[in-house]
Amino acid sequence: MKHTRISKKEIKDFVHDQLRLEAGFLDEHHKKLDRAKEKENQNEPLNPKFEEAKRYANFEAVGYSITKGSGEYFVSPFIIKLGATNFQIGLLSSMSSLFSSISQLITADITDKLQSRKKIVLWSMLFQALIWIPLILNALFFKSVFLTIFLFSLYTFSASMLSAPYLSWLGDIVSRSSTGHYFGVRTKILRLGAFITTMVAGFLLNKFQSVNTLLGFAILFLISFIARMFSYHFVKKMYEPPILTKKEHYFSFIQFVRKMRYSNFGVFVMYLFFLQLAVSIASPYFTPYMLKYLNFNYKTFVLVDMSMTVAMFLTLEAWGKLSDKIGNKKVMVLNAFVISAYPLLWILSSNPLYLGAVNFISGIAWAGFALSSSNYVYDAVTVEKRTRCIAYSNFFKGIAVVIGAMAGAFLGSKVGIVSSLIHVSVNKYKLMFFVSSVLRVAVSAYFLGKIKDFHNEQHSTVSAIKFFMSSLTQGSIPTVLFARIKEKRNKRKKRKIKSA
Numbered sequence: 001m002k003h004t005r006i007s008k009k010e011i012k013d014f015v016h017d018q019l020r021l022e023a024g025f026l027d028e029h030h031k032k033l034d035r036a037k038e039k040e041n042q043n044e045p046l047n048p049k050f051e052e053a054k055r056y057a058n059f060e061a062v063g064y065s066i067t068k069g070s071g072e073y074f075v076s077p078f079i080i081k082l083g084a085t086n087f088q089i090g091l092l093s094s095m096s097s098l099f100s101s102i103s104q105l106i107t108a109d110i111t112d113k114l115q116s117r118k119k120i121v122l123w124s125m126l127f128q129a130l131i132w133i134p135l136i137l138n139a140l141f142f143k144s145v146f147l148t149i150f151l152f153s154l155y156t157f158s159a160s161m162l163s164a165p166y167l168s169w170l171g172d173i174v175s176r177s178s179t180g181h182y183f184g185v186r187t188k189i190l191r192l193g194a195f196i197t198t199m200v201a202g203f204l205l206n207k208f209q210s211v212n213t214l215l216g217f218a219i220l221f222l223i224s225f226i227a228r229m230f231s232y233h234f235v236k237k238m239y240e241p242p243i244l245t246k247k248e249h250y251f252s253f254i255q256f257v258r259k260m261r262y263s264n265f266g267v268f269v270m271y272l273f274f275l276q277l278a279v280s281i282a283s284p285y286f287t288p289y290m291l292k293y294l295n296f297n298y299k300t301f302v303l304v305d306m307s308m309t310v311a312m313f314l315t316l317e318a319w320g321k322l323s324d325k326i327g328n329k330k331v332m333v334l335n336a337f338v339i340s341a342y343p344l345l346w347i348l349s350s351n352p353l354y355l356g357a358v359n360f361i362s363g364i365a366w367a368g369f370a371l372s373s374s375n376y377v378y379d380a381v382t383v384e385k386r387t388r389c390i391a392y393s394n395f396f397k398g399i400a401v402v403i404g405a406m407a408g409a410f411l412g413s414k415v416g417i418v419s420s421l422i423h424v425s426v427n428k429y430k431l432m433f434f435v436s437s438v439l440r441v442a443v444s445a446y447f448l449g450k451i452k453d454f455h456n457e458q459h460s461t462v463s464a465i466k467f468f469m470s471s472l473t474q475g476s477i478p479t480v481l482f483a484r485i486k487e488k489r490n491k492r493k494k495r496k497i498k499s500a
Contacts, residue, residue, distance in 0.1 A: 065193025071224025184320020280404025311363025327455025
């Protein structure tokens with residue numbers, strides 16, 4: 001038998017041809033997958049129940065934004081008006097966070113037993129609304145700091161109970177490809193509503209300063225009650241997809257803690273825990289710094305503080321689009337070190353215009369970080385485990401607030417020792433801001449490199465910033481007006497050409 005000799009060139013050509021064929025097949029295969037995915041994403045929003053639920057969720061967001069802007073935002077100024085000490089201000093933040101954390105250990109189990117996220121959200125929301133009634137009575141009659149702290153702790157307990165089930169529920173009705181965009185728009189609604197409400201509420205309190213400030217607070221709390229009932233009404237109308245929970249999807253809190261350092265989501269939760277701890281050393285004390293140390297009136301206080309909300313409102317949708325394009329982790333990294341430097345800038349000047357500008361810049365960064373870190377959960381966790389993972393994550397963030405707020409109060413009480421050690425008079429608030437900033441930088445530098453990026457496409461920082469800026473201008477009032485003027489000019493030109 002004769003064997004045909006095959007040259008090396010023929011083998012090389014054969015292999016090359018096969019590789020080309022395979023590459024062509026793979027390209028075609030990927031194109032088919034992309035077309036199928038695009039078709040799926042186009043068809044998904046056509047689900048009428050999901051679309052209706054998303055609309056109702058946006059109405060609920062409007063109601064909550066009013067509750068936040070007229071009630072939640074002013075609880076800290078309220079106890080300052082009642083004569084609260086810095087320790088009590090820290091206690092307000094830490095106790096409410098402690099109650100919030102405790103709720104996270106039971107909310108997932110209750111959701112599993114009820115087999116309904118809607119029930120737990122509705123019950124918690126109703127309880128939240130009813131808490132405003134004794135707070136109104138407290139403002140009018142009892143005027144107790146500790147009663148306020150206790151009632152607001154119950155309020156945050158119920159708010160935390162609904163948080164994980166509600167986020168999981170919304171995650172089921174929003175397509176994964178548009179998660180960033182949808183939650184960007186939704187958060188934009190929340191921020192705009194809270195901004196408008198807070199501005200009006202601040203000016204209202206300013207007017208009541210010459211009459212009865214506590215009566216002004218009572219009116220704000222009444223508005224919060226009505227707005228929360230408004231939200232309750234629309235959540236009641238929302239469609240809830242069924243929950244599919246199995247025994248293999250269950251894992252206890254202890255199991256989660258044991259495996260935290262070995263799992264990507266566990267490391268992510270550890271990052272949020274330590275970052276939140278660092279943030280909370282300073283965050284509860286910006287309000288007393290402005291109202292007690294700098295002696296800002298309510299109008300100035302609101303204008304400075306709300307500049308951050310304005311920035312978040314203007315940029316949230318653009319951050320959402322950028323998250324969808326380059327991935328949530330990259331957006332987190334882009335903003336982590338900006339929010340870390342934020343407290344340091346408060347040390348440099350006490351001018352209201354300067355502080356408003358600092359708040360505005362940090363608001364841009366906080367919008368991107370908060371949205372991307374929240375949406376990262378949808379990348380890192382399967383649908384079946386989402387409620388429990390969000391709950392456990394929220395538990396750690398709540399505990400971090402408790403530790404951070406108490407650490408801030410402790411630092412403030414030891415400012416004399418620090419001053420004697422460095423032989424320079426140190427302001428207690430500025431000491432808190434400095435320590436908070438240094439710890440934020442250290443935590444982000446250590447953890448961000450350990451968190452997985454689920455978005456494989458590579459984009460340069462320059463291209464990401466360009467995309468963000470183009471997304472930022474889309475839909476803005478000046479851009480829309482310019483587009484309409486340009487459109488009208490083109491129509492006039494066409495008419496002149498036709499008439500000629």
